[in-house]
Amino acid sequence: MTKIDDVARLARVSTATVSRALRGLPTVSESTRARVLAAAEQLGYTASPSASRLAGGRTGTIAVVVPQITRWFFGTVVDAAEETLREAGYDLLLYNLGDQESNRRQLLHASNLQKRADALMLVSTPLSEAELATIAQLRLPGVTVSSGAAVPGWPSVRIDDVGAARAATAHLLSLGHHRIAHLAGDASAELSFTTHIDRRLGYQQALLAAGQKPDPRLDVEAQFTVDGGSQATLDLLSRGEPPTAIFAACDEMAMGAMSTLRSAGLRVPQDVSVIGLDDHDLAAAVGLTTVAQPAATHGRLAAGLLLDPLAGRPRATSASIILPTRLVVRESTGPPRSG
Amino acid sequence: MTKIDDVARLARVSTATVSRALRGLPTVSESTRARVLAAAEQLGYTASPSASRLAGGRTGTIAVVVPQITRWFFGTVVDAAEETLREAGYDLLLYNLGDQESNRRQLLHASNLQKRADALMLVSTPLSEAELATIAQLRLPGVTVSSGAAVPGWPSVRIDDVGAARAATAHLLSLGHHRIAHLAGDASAELSFTTHIDRRLGYQQALLAAGQKPDPRLDVEAQFTVDGGSQATLDLLSRGEPPTAIFAACDEMAMGAMSTLRSAGLRVPQDVSVIGLDDHDLAAAVGLTTVAQPAATHGRLAAGLLLDPLAGRPRATSASIILPTRLVVRESTGPPRSG
DNA sequence: CTGAAAGCGCTTACAG
DNA sequence: CTGAAAGCGCTTACAG
Numbered sequence: 001m002t003k004i005d006d007v008a009r010l011a012r013v014s015t016a017t018v019s020r021a022l023r024g025l026p027t028v029s030e031s032t033r034a035r036v037l038a039a040a041e042q043l044g045y046t047a048s049p050s051a052s053r054l055a056g057g058r059t060g061t062i063a064v065v066v067p068q069i070t071r072w073f074f075g076t077v078v079d080a081a082e083e084t085l086r087e088a089g090y091d092l093l094l095y096n097l098g099d100q101e102s103n104r105r106q107l108l109h110a111s112n113l114q115k116r117a118d119a120l121m122l123v124s125t126p127l128s129e130a131e132l133a134t135i136a137q138l139r140l141p142g143v144t145v146s147s148g149a150a151v152p153g154w155p156s157v158r159i160d161d162v163g164a165a166r167a168a169t170a171h172l173l174s175l176g177h178h179r180i181a182h183l184a185g186d187a188s189a190e191l192s193f194t195t196h197i198d199r200r201l202g203y204q205q206a207l208l209a210a211g212q213k214p215d216p217r218l219d220v221e222a223q224f225t226v227d228g229g230s231q232a233t234l235d236l237l238s239r240g241e242p243p244t245a246i247f248a249a250c251d252e253m254a255m256g257a258m259s260t261l262r263s264a265g266l267r268v269p270q271d272v273s274v275i276g277l278d279d280h281d282l283a284a285a286v287g288l289t290t291v292a293q294p295a296a297t298h299g300r301l302a303a304g305l306l307l308d309p310l311a312g313r314p315r316a317t318s319a320s321i322i323l324p325t326r327l328v329v330r331e332s333t334g335p336p337r338s339g
Numbered sequence: 340m341t342k343i344d345d346v347a348r349l350a351r352v353s354t355a356t357v358s359r360a361l362r363g364l365p366t367v368s369e370s371t372r373a374r375v376l377a378a379a380e381q382l383g384y385t386a387s388p389s390a391s392r393l394a395g396g397r398t399g400t401i402a403v404v405v406p407q408i409t410r411w412f413f414g415t416v417v418d419a420a421e422e423t424l425r426e427a428g429y430d431l432l433l434y435n436l437g438d439q440e441s442n443r444r445q446l447l448h449a450s451n452l453q454k455r456a457d458a459l460m461l462v463s464t465p466l467s468e469a470e471l472a473t474i475a476q477l478r479l480p481g482v483t484v485s486s487g488a489a490v491p492g493w494p495s496v497r498i499d500d501v502g503a504a505r506a507a508t509a510h511l512l513s514l515g516h517h518r519i520a521h522l523a524g525d526a527s528a529e530l531s532f533t534t535h536i537d538r539r540l541g542y543q544q545a546l547l548a549a550g551q552k553p554d555p556r557l558d559v560e561a562q563f564t565v566d567g568g569s570q571a572t573l574d575l576l577s578r579g580e581p582p583t584a585i586f587a588a589c590d591e592m593a594m595g596a597m598s599t600l601r602s603a604g605l606r607v608p609q610d611v612s613v614i615g616l617d618d619h620d621l622a623a624a625v626g627l628t629t630v631a632q633p634a635a636t637h638g639r640l641a642a643g644l645l646l647d648p649l650a651g652r653p654r655a656t657s658a659s660i661i662l663p664t665r666l667v668v669r670e671s672t673g674p675p676r677s678g
Numbered sequence: 679c680t681g682a683a684a685g686c687g688c689t690t691a692c693a694g
Numbered sequence: 695c696t697g698a699a700a701g702c703g704c705t706t707a708c709a710g
Contacts, residue, residue, distance in 0.1 A: 005703085017679085017680060027679060050392035050393040053389035054688080054702090055685075056686085070620070082437075096418055096422070226620055259623065281564075282591075282621055286625055356696060358689060368695055393704080395689050
């Protein structure tokens with residue numbers, strides 16, 4: 001591997017000058033810079049990241065933490081963030097929390113993060129008090145995407161979960177539904193996971209605004225996945241008279257619900273309407289009505305918010321971005337039979 | 340940040356001993372090791388990765404390259420690989436190639452990789468001759484997942500794409516279909532991308548074995564996505580008499596096809612049968628018949644193949660793993676109307 | 679605008 | 695089993 005000395009020798013300058021020229025620092029004459037670039041090019045030189053990091057104190061890396069990369073929203077956020085970060089020259093270190101709580105603790109341990117990344121992007125990742133305190137003390141720049149922890153001093157990119165859930169439920173109400181079920185995220189599993197709580201809140205608010213009292217028997221918790229949606233729907237059906245409509249807290253659950261309803265001999269939307277929240281890649285294909293949220297935009301904007309302070313620039317945008325959602329009506333919702 | 344000297348001072352040993360004790364090298368007495376561990380614990384010490392990498396020559400990082408993290412197969416492979424790698428103490432550096440060819444070239448440039456990662460996992464990533472040569476010359480350990488490049492000396496984990504496609508097509512043939520279309524990956528877009536070629540080959544082999552001549556008008560190319568499947572199906576329908584069955588090269592395309600067929604007023608499977616290849620998370624929910632491939636197993640095994648040589652162990656498994664596929668019959672396939 | 683020298687925080691022969 | 699010292703390949707004040 002060629003190193004900086006090789007380039008310096010060939011360009012007849014010091015290693016300090018090579019370092020400056022290659023990083024585009026302004027204190028290098030044009031002719032020198034040209035000579036250095038030519039030498040580096042000729043030798044196929046790239047600085048060793050380990051050495052740069054140690055000497056410079058910056059890692060050139062952003063750590064991105066997601067609950068599970070296979071879920072639509074998280075995959076899409078990471079996809080968009082990766083592109084933005086790479087264009088800016090940053091590497092993306094992926095932390096996929098998975099199910100294991102032990103995994104979580106270890107990953108979010110301070111010393112692990114601070115020495116590995118210049119900044120942190122937490123996607124839908126709740127934090128304990130202790131974790132929050134540690135991160136605050138590290139003074140690591142960061143951004144949160146979607147709900148989860150609110151880290152003091154960090155910007156956030158998210159939607160109005162309460163409002164989106166309200167809109168989804170209101171759509172069902174406007175069609176004349178009176179028995180509207182909710183498939184909620186499992187609030188107990190992930191500490192202070194506000195997404196689940198907020199969406200349930202929006203659901204309840206919409207019902208109350210329409211003069212309906214939320215019925216706990218129509219409100220079931222499950223995993224935020226296709227299987228979770230299926231299980232929750234089975235659960236719902238086993239409780240007796242089925243609802244006339246279901247608001248699932250995410251599209252994956254909604255698709256699981258649609259599938260289970262059909263297997264149970266119920267037609268969607270004639271017997272039961274289903275609405276989700278996301279606008280998953282496949283929502284259009286399965287005719288799912290949903291409240292769309294712009295996942296890629298989350299990732300792109302969050303990455304941008306991280307880059308500004310890292311480059312020493314003031315943040316271009318305000319600290320907290322609430323992205324718009326919109327109702328997309330497809331074939332999975334309609335008026336109730338008796339409506 | 341506490342550094343190794345702090346620990347050494349507290350434990351009353353040299354930094355060399357701290358380094359050895361913490362990494363579990365055998366040449367440290369038990370009592371010394373205990374003292375060092377206690378000191379490190381007390382100070383909350385973790386070694387600086389940059390310094391370790393520079394001094395030790397290892398990065399503790401695996402670079403994982405995927406075409407697009409949002410696609411089911413790739414997301415699932417990365418999810419499984421991440422878990423295995425993290426358990427072994429490795430970081431995962433994600434390279435999401437995306438659409439941009441320029442991106443590709445830069446990422447796969449030798450100097451970029453060798454200094455950033457100890458090993459490389461290429462998922463469905465074709466390489467040019469030049470890239471292959473560079474990688475071979477780097478002597479970087481690696482593994483390929485799914486088809487793409489065959490790097491000399493690297494193990495691979497994949498399915499038999501030709502056989503899987505043959506099985507999918509044979510299923511349609513066995514139901515009595517005579518006009519079987521194929522939605523293929525866009526072979527021209529990604530150099531030497533053998534997955535697309537192999538699946539088309541299997542399709543053609545099955546037809547020929549049944550005495551049917553492949554009809555180019557029933558063989559359309561598209562993106563490996565839901566939208567790609569929709570577009571290709573529209574294309575197919577615009578060519579005149581529709582096929583009685585469609586074999587889509589992946590489930591996402593198959594789901595796009597199902598959706599477009601229904602929008603066009605064609606029933607699945609009564610008017611047109613559809614079979615995919617993957618067993619996507621949502622395949623069961625939409626009743627898609629498919630040839631299942633174990634995506635998570637790909638990721639887990641590939642990560643394992645990488646870890647053995649990195650730990651200096653001989654590889655536990657043979658160099659080339661062909662994982663089994665299996666036909667999963669659901670509701671999207673049936674006999675042709677006139678059959 | 680450029681260079682000599684120190685230093686980033688570890689690991690690794692080399693000795694003992 | 696342990697330590698002193700060199701070295702990994704850069705970047706950064708400090709001088710000029």
